[in-house]
Amino acid sequence: MHNNNKNLSSSQVIASAMLSDEKINFRQYLTSAEMKAIEHEVLIMENREAAGIEALKVVQQHRGWISDDSLVAIAQCLNISSAQLEGVATFYNLIYRQKVGRYVIHVCNSISCHLNDYENILLTISSHLGISYGQTTEDGLFTLLSNACLGNCDKSPAMMINDKHYHSLTPDSVIAILNGLSLNVGQYYD
Amino acid sequence: MIDPNWLTSALAQAKTKPLTHLVNLEQPLNIEDYICAGGYCGARKAVTELTPKEVLALVSDSGLKGRGGAGFPTGMKWSCVPSLQDKSLAMNATGNSYLICNGDEMEPGTFKDRYLLEGVPHQLIESMIIASYTLSANKAFIFLRGEYHVAAKRLQQAIDQAYENNWLGERIQGTGYRLDLYIHTSAGRYICGEETALINALEGKRANPRAKPPFPQVSGLFGKPTVVNNVETLSNLPHILKHGGEWFKNLSPNSDPGTKIYAACGQVKNPGLWELPMGVTIRELLYEHAGGMKSGMQLKGLLPGGASTDFLVPEHLDTPMDFDSIGKAGSRLGTGGLIVLGDKHCPVAMVLNLLQFFAQESCGWCTPCRDGTAWAVEILTRIEHGQGTSKDLTQLAELCDFMWLGKTHCALAPGAVEPLKSAMRYFKDDFEQHIKQGCCTYHQNNLLSAKYISKVANNG
Numbered sequence: 001m002h003n004n005n006k007n008l009s010s011s012q013v014i015a016s017a018m019l020s021d022e023k024i025n026f027r028q029y030l031t032s033a034e035m036k037a038i039e040h041e042v043l044i045m046e047n048r049e050a051a052g053i054e055a056l057k058v059v060q061q062h063r064g065w066i067s068d069d070s071l072v073a074i075a076q077c078l079n080i081s082s083a084q085l086e087g088v089a090t091f092y093n094l095i096y097r098q099k100v101g102r103y104v105i106h107v108c109n110s111i112s113c114h115l116n117d118y119e120n121i122l123l124t125i126s127s128h129l130g131i132s133y134g135q136t137t138e139d140g141l142f143t144l145l146s147n148a149c150l151g152n153c154d155k156s157p158a159m160m161i162n163d164k165h166y167h168s169l170t171p172d173s174v175i176a177i178l179n180g181l182s183l184n185v186g187q188y189y190d
Numbered sequence: 191m192i193d194p195n196w197l198t199s200a201l202a203q204a205k206t207k208p209l210t211h212l213v214n215l216e217q218p219l220n221i222e223d224y225i226c227a228g229g230y231c232g233a234r235k236a237v238t239e240l241t242p243k244e245v246l247a248l249v250s251d252s253g254l255k256g257r258g259g260a261g262f263p264t265g266m267k268w269s270c271v272p273s274l275q276d277k278s279l280a281m282n283a284t285g286n287s288y289l290i291c292n293g294d295e296m297e298p299g300t301f302k303d304r305y306l307l308e309g310v311p312h313q314l315i316e317s318m319i320i321a322s323y324t325l326s327a328n329k330a331f332i333f334l335r336g337e338y339h340v341a342a343k344r345l346q347q348a349i350d351q352a353y354e355n356n357w358l359g360e361r362i363q364g365t366g367y368r369l370d371l372y373i374h375t376s377a378g379r380y381i382c383g384e385e386t387a388l389i390n391a392l393e394g395k396r397a398n399p400r401a402k403p404p405f406p407q408v409s410g411l412f413g414k415p416t417v418v419n420n421v422e423t424l425s426n427l428p429h430i431l432k433h434g435g436e437w438f439k440n441l442s443p444n445s446d447p448g449t450k451i452y453a454a455c456g457q458v459k460n461p462g463l464w465e466l467p468m469g470v471t472i473r474e475l476l477y478e479h480a481g482g483m484k485s486g487m488q489l490k491g492l493l494p495g496g497a498s499t500d501f502l503v504p505e506h507l508d509t510p511m512d513f514d515s516i517g518k519a520g521s522r523l524g525t526g527g528l529i530v531l532g533d534k535h536c537p538v539a540m541v542l543n544l545l546q547f548f549a550q551e552s553c554g555w556c557t558p559c560r561d562g563t564a565w566a567v568e569i570l571t572r573i574e575h576g577q578g579t580s581k582d583l584t585q586l587a588e589l590c591d592f593m594w595l596g597k598t599h600c601a602l603a604p605g606a607v608e609p610l611k612s613a614m615r616y617f618k619d620d621f622e623q624h625i626k627q628g629c630c631t632y633h634q635n636n637l638l639s640a641k642y643i644s645k646v647a648n649n650g
């Protein structure tokens with residue numbers, strides 16, 4: 001991103017300058033497992049840029065989220081400007097540009113869930129965990145986010161926590177699910 | 191090992207429910223079992239017996255129309271690919287084009303593709319071999335929405351099995367044809383389902399739609415001829431190859447051929463999905479298959495094919511669910527999934543929820559959509575909370591014109607207008623009541639019943 005700034009518009013230059021971190025050397029920053037997974041994706045596509053989303057997902061898989069440093073490293077690795085990669089990263093709901101909890105709760109807020117009162121489910125989660133949309137619990141366990149239709153409309157209301165889908169939710173079942181996850185983590189650390 | 195009883199009953203439906211008869215959500219068929227159940231016959235016929243042009247002719251004659259929402263004839267779409275126009279290229283695979291399966295499925299109220307992706311992944315792979323062969327594509331992608339983790343896992347397993355069994359890779363089944371198939375999982379953005387935005391997303395660019403022309407069939411992914419087809423559209427191919435175009439036409443009693451995976455969700459008793467002959471009536475779908483309205487509710491209105499279609503109302507109950515009939519009734523078949531609204535729920539609140547979705551998912555490229563959807567949300571919020579004026583209704587109507595076809599870069603904004611404009615027509619009284627009474631009358635009812643329930647609960 002150092003010398004190709006001349007191809008960018010002025011606002012992109014500013015964005016890119018804000019993110020540019022000369023200290024980062026992607027070969028040192030990315031682990032060999034991450035690099036290997038990214039190169040695997042690159043091989044499939046016609047050029048390095050095309051593996052952008054896959055590369056972001058690889059690093060997020062390993063580190064939980066995409067920090068500014070990660071973004072710069074991935075952009076260098078793909079040979080594109082970090083401003084350009086930032087434009088892609090921030091476009092998507094499932095790429096986290098802020099630190100998130102161990103469990104990211106995505107509550108469906110689309111139409112079928114609306115017609116079946118997802119608002120009540122959201123309220124239950126929110127008051128049970130003491131967080132609202134975009135927030136993370138103090139213990140770093142849960143982050144609460146919204147999600148467009150999860151494709152579970154025949155079993156609404158629905159939500160997704162990390163990779164797992166939950167459906168036909170009631171206030172009771174939601175609390176049971178959350179308690180179950182908190183408990184699991186306890187065992188995990190034991 | 192496949193359960194012989196399950197297989198017998200599944201095969202009994204092979205010719206009436208071709209798309210779904212082999213669906214098994216618990217444990218989808220592995221490649222041996224799928225082949226045992228008649229799978230890969232269509233692909234075998236295509237690659238070993240027919241030329242690409244012959245497959246194209248078969249698909250064109252069948253009258254198959256796209257199931258991704260727009261209903262564009264599949265054969266016609268394919269025939270725009272240069273290799274199918276140029277006789278010298280038609281016989282051998284040139285590797286100069288791509289097939290992309292659109293599995294983004296983010297239209298609210300739509301869940302049919304998920305059923306096929308999770309329930310019978312080999313059927314989609316077989317379909318993609320047929321389509322890729324026809325288009326002379328040596329590389330194909332399944333563009334899958336990021337939330338469909340189970341589908342991603344099952345598809346990858348099925349792809350691995352297909353490679354092991356020489357259904358993918360070099361010299362497929364001893365022919366000279368080669369195909370590589372990859373899954374791209376997206377990361378949660380509705381606009382990626384629009385085919386040109388999808389192509390940008392696959393190229394690692396920000397997923398704004400592209401201007402057409404050039405159409406993707408001429409210049410798409412990495413500048414090469416590209417066809418984008420929906421999961422359900424493609425899934426018809428093995429059966430058309432196997433049983434022929436006439437059979438496909440005869441599946442449906444009217445002029446739109448084939449079966450359709452219909453669905454119903456919202457305020458119905460038994461939400462779900464059903465593969466039925468194209469053109470069942472809304473009444474049959476709603477009252478026979480979905481079990482009618484939830485108890486205590488009457489039908490107020492419904493969206494016939496996902497969030498971006500116009501409302502229909504009880505007077506339309508006898509309309510057949512096919513592209514032409516639903517079009518004549520003033521809406522679109524879209525994805526064929528009913529979203530059903532009962533009379534106890536506020537239609538303004540429903541439309542507000544829909545517009546919130548479109549405002550959030552607008553890619554922001556063009557002003558009518560970026561500003562118009564957000565503005566509509568603001569006005570609808572005001573009306574729903576009893577702070578609307580009659581000027582707001584005029585303004586909403588103006589916004590509908592402002593965002594209509596031809597004024598925006600892609601179909602997202604007109605899609606947002608469809609439920610809004612039709613709601614303002616059919617539920618005019620409700621909009622006016624909100625303004626006149628300075629509150630949401632439905633919400634009042636809900637609050638009353640909530641109080642009533644808590645009182646009963648306390649007493650009990």
Ligand SMILES: Cc1cc2nc3c(=O)[nH]c(=O)nc-3n(C[C@H](O)[C@H](O)[C@H](O)COP(=O)(O)O)c2cc1C
Pocket residue numbers: 255256257258259260261262264267292293294295296297380381382383384385386418419420421423424600601602
């Ligand atoms: C905003 C928007 C979102 C779309 N989302 C999808 C989608 O998720 N899946 C899909 O198959 N088609 C979607 N489409 C339609 C596609 O652009 C395209 O028409 C379709 O994939 C073509 O497939 P077909 O010819 O098999 O129907 C969308 C269109 C628009 C305008």
Ligand code: SF4
Pocket residue numbers: 381398399551552553554555556557559560598599600601602603
């Ligand atoms: S209509 Fe909306 S979604 Fe489509 S290009 Fe314009 S801003 Fe983007």
Ligand code: FES
Pocket residue numbers: 108109110111112113114148149150151152153156157158298299300
């Ligand atoms: S609307 Fe919530 S899962 Fe589809």
